[in-house]
Amino acid sequence: MEAQLIDCGTAQPAFNWGKSWRVGEVEIDAAGMPSKELNNLLRNCMLDGTRHFLLKNVCGQRYIGTRLVGPTKSLDIEIMGTPGNDLGAFLSGHRIMVHGNVQDGVGNTMDDGEIIVRGRAGDVLGMSIRGGKIFVKDDVGYRTALHMKEYMDKRPALVIGGTSQDFLGEYMAGGIVILLGLGGKPHLANYIGTGMHGGVIYLRGNIMPSQLGQEVEISPLDEEDRAILDRYVGEFLDRFPDIGMSKEEILEGNMIKISPISKRPYGKIYAY
Amino acid sequence: MRSYLFPEFQVFRDESKCNQCRGCERQCAFGTHIYDPATDRMQTDETKCSGCQRCAIFCPRNALVVRPTPPYYRPNEAWTREKIDDLKKQAETGGVLLSGCGSDKPFRIYWDNIVLNASQVTNPSIDPLREPMELRTFLGRKPDLLEIDDCGEICTELGPNITVEAPMLFSAMSYGAISYQAFNSLAMAAREFGTLFNTGEGGLPREMREEFGRYATVQVASGRFGIDAEYLNCARAIEIKVGQGAKPGIGGHLPAEKVSSKVAATRMIPEGTDAISPAPHHDIYSIEDLSMLIYALKEATNYELPVSVKVAAVHNVAAIASGIVRAGADIVAIDGMRGGTGAAPKAIRDNVGIPIELALSAVDRRLREEGVRNRCTIIAGGGIRCSSDVIKAIALGADAVYIGTAALIAMGCTLCQKCYTGKCNWGICTQDPRLAGRLDTRIASQRLVNLLTAWSFEIKEMLGGMGINAIESLRGNRDHLRGVGLYEWELDVLALKGAGE
Numbered sequence: 001m002e003a004q005l006i007d008c009g010t011a012q013p014a015f016n017w018g019k020s021w022r023v024g025e026v027e028i029d030a031a032g033m034p035s036k037e038l039n040n041l042l043r044n045c046m047l048d049g050t051r052h053f054l055l056k057n058v059c060g061q062r063y064i065g066t067r068l069v070g071p072t073k074s075l076d077i078e079i080m081g082t083p084g085n086d087l088g089a090f091l092s093g094h095r096i097m098v099h100g101n102v103q104d105g106v107g108n109t110m111d112d113g114e115i116i117v118r119g120r121a122g123d124v125l126g127m128s129i130r131g132g133k134i135f136v137k138d139d140v141g142y143r144t145a146l147h148m149k150e151y152m153d154k155r156p157a158l159v160i161g162g163t164s165q166d167f168l169g170e171y172m173a174g175g176i177v178i179l180l181g182l183g184g185k186p187h188l189a190n191y192i193g194t195g196m197h198g199g200v201i202y203l204r205g206n207i208m209p210s211q212l213g214q215e216v217e218i219s220p221l222d223e224e225d226r227a228i229l230d231r232y233v234g235e236f237l238d239r240f241p242d243i244g245m246s247k248e249e250i251l252e253g254n255m256i257k258i259s260p261i262s263k264r265p266y267g268k269i270y271a272y
Numbered sequence: 273m274r275s276y277l278f279p280e281f282q283v284f285r286d287e288s289k290c291n292q293c294r295g296c297e298r299q300c301a302f303g304t305h306i307y308d309p310a311t312d313r314m315q316t317d318e319t320k321c322s323g324c325q326r327c328a329i330f331c332p333r334n335a336l337v338v339r340p341t342p343p344y345y346r347p348n349e350a351w352t353r354e355k356i357d358d359l360k361k362q363a364e365t366g367g368v369l370l371s372g373c374g375s376d377k378p379f380r381i382y383w384d385n386i387v388l389n390a391s392q393v394t395n396p397s398i399d400p401l402r403e404p405m406e407l408r409t410f411l412g413r414k415p416d417l418l419e420i421d422d423c424g425e426i427c428t429e430l431g432p433n434i435t436v437e438a439p440m441l442f443s444a445m446s447y448g449a450i451s452y453q454a455f456n457s458l459a460m461a462a463r464e465f466g467t468l469f470n471t472g473e474g475g476l477p478r479e480m481r482e483e484f485g486r487y488a489t490v491q492v493a494s495g496r497f498g499i500d501a502e503y504l505n506c507a508r509a510i511e512i513k514v515g516q517g518a519k520p521g522i523g524g525h526l527p528a529e530k531v532s533s534k535v536a537a538t539r540m541i542p543e544g545t546d547a548i549s550p551a552p553h554h555d556i557y558s559i560e561d562l563s564m565l566i567y568a569l570k571e572a573t574n575y576e577l578p579v580s581v582k583v584a585a586v587h588n589v590a591a592i593a594s595g596i597v598r599a600g601a602d603i604v605a606i607d608g609m610r611g612g613t614g615a616a617p618k619a620i621r622d623n624v625g626i627p628i629e630l631a632l633s634a635v636d637r638r639l640r641e642e643g644v645r646n647r648c649t650i651i652a653g654g655g656i657r658c659s660s661d662v663i664k665a666i667a668l669g670a671d672a673v674y675i676g677t678a679a680l681i682a683m684g685c686t687l688c689q690k691c692y693t694g695k696c697n698w699g700i701c702t703q704d705p706r707l708a709g710r711l712d713t714r715i716a717s718q719r720l721v722n723l724l725t726a727w728s729f730e731i732k733e734m735l736g737g738m739g740i741n742a743i744e745s746l747r748g749n750r751d752h753l754r755g756v757g758l759y760e761w762e763l764d765v766l767a768l769k770g771a772g773e
Contacts, residue, residue: 035567036571043574062564062567062568062571063567063568063571066568066571067571067574069501069572069574086564086568089568089571089572090499090504090568090569090572092500092501104555105555105564105568108555108568109496109499111500111501124555127496127554127555128495128496128499130500130540147495147496147548149541150542151536151540151541151542152537154540170554171548171550173541173542174541174542195548195550197545197546197548198542198545263528263544263545263546264527264545264546265546266525266546266548267527267528267546268367269367270367270368270369270692271361271362271364271365271367271368271369
């Protein structure tokens, strides 16, 4: 199988990869490697004590990170190229950084860890995510944060630099979604927060009320909201310092808070 | 608004036997029996009675009789009492009618129109009391062919397979829908008997994982409740729930009243919110997407567990099953329209889906025709009531069956269909600690093991009668079945000959 090489532009790995590999570091050329083989290799390396991975020429390989359940929750995985669907599905720890775009299902049912995308993401980003964080520099696709949850000390966060497509936060039951609208594109998503019954969406910019689902409302930001935004916009800028805007500049923009009207949107439809 | 409904049940109390011990008052969570100190007599509010028979069975003096109210309306074949009362209920509330348990409507039960064969003269029957009989069943993908090297070792790569002692598994019932005690009883019984229970989509409580994980099929449903890597990896099998026989095509709401702190912890959701399961999996819009989730789960468990896909029996179930097998599932579970539920809109429960017998036969035949039958195990559920249903299902092509309603009845359920109220007097379908505490897990699990043991004996007896000594030899072996009183098209779908042919 001939792998199509992706031009990563001038992207450079963020981790300081020495020329002579130290114990615990590994560089893998994923060109042409089937998903299962690549994930086998990652797992075996993890079990052998590797803690830092640099994956080059990744092109469409699925489930990267999914099989890394084991002795550690703090692997560093850098990906050059375009990983396939379900990147970090069921992820239970670790930090994945992608120098490129990602496809659908990133962070599907993720439990813990961090995914950083230096590009754009496809559909159902962070579906049913219960813990951890996902940072996307550019735009995201349809049904982002679908049925996102939270539980006790687990409060997942998605921070998106650009904007999203329709059904953002559908069925959302918890967690934090921040849409910064930095690319200058207007927010055109419809059905935002349809069926939402928990969590919060912060949106920088403007939307029409008709873009919202029936189960959500817009409310003014309070101190707690400001603190959340301050924290996560700060973390976003730490990961993408090349954005070219300061935290203050971003937070000065018009911020809209979208939250559910009821924790029980369908509580009254039955005859008892 | 005054209700125009008749009470569904009448309660007759034999005053000569009743000694006002107030046991019935304590037993009934619906509040049917009330003690009146002024008269020193028990009063009855029949409008509250669910007909669950708890009070009658537990009355120490047998003073109570509970029976359905006769249909007092003018007889009418079109407007039955149920239709009239349901309509009134909706006129009074404006709500969707809910019900529990499986459909009680008179759709043909094909099991009762199929008869089994027995050996006479030309081949000997076998006595299971004196000769070995094999009911052990292996669940999972079987290879297309088996290659053996010079040393006699198998060199074909085999998929993970699970051994169960008899072709009967407990079907999915979540903690949240049923009580912790009922959930635990199923787990204990599965361990003791050597079969599997199924967590449903409510997660598996952490403290049960080490002890019972090896006897659990863990479910991944559209709500993705309680799923983390440990949950998946502690189990014996994983099941993607696409549909349920009682309510194909719709999602579910576990009402906040049932989301206790422990249920919330197991589902990993905040306490006191509705647990909403969307109708579809939003990452599955095609067979290719299903395949993606199947392999995501295999990745998450290092390819060590078989992955099952459970679908409701619907019109195109054979084509759907073929897609599921090609998507990489190791087990296809089909749930017929009589399958039970803790809560379903009545309109859906009673009108959507097809009977399991037809669906099972259609799926088995289709997979055989396409040469992929060995790639999956078929589990049939939704309406298995007795050992002969089990053996007929095996002969119609199932590798094993799921039993849900039968297991609940073994624990005490009387099919009163009020599961959705959360007030189950039998301690099964409730999160009220006072009610749930009534179910003694030791006794309930013993009753479950007894049921499986009894059915196993009966299955062996019937197998022996046919001259067969291993359940494996009966799989899809329709020669041992004949139809009685069935139409031609029904015999065609079942691929059966009529009796006498």
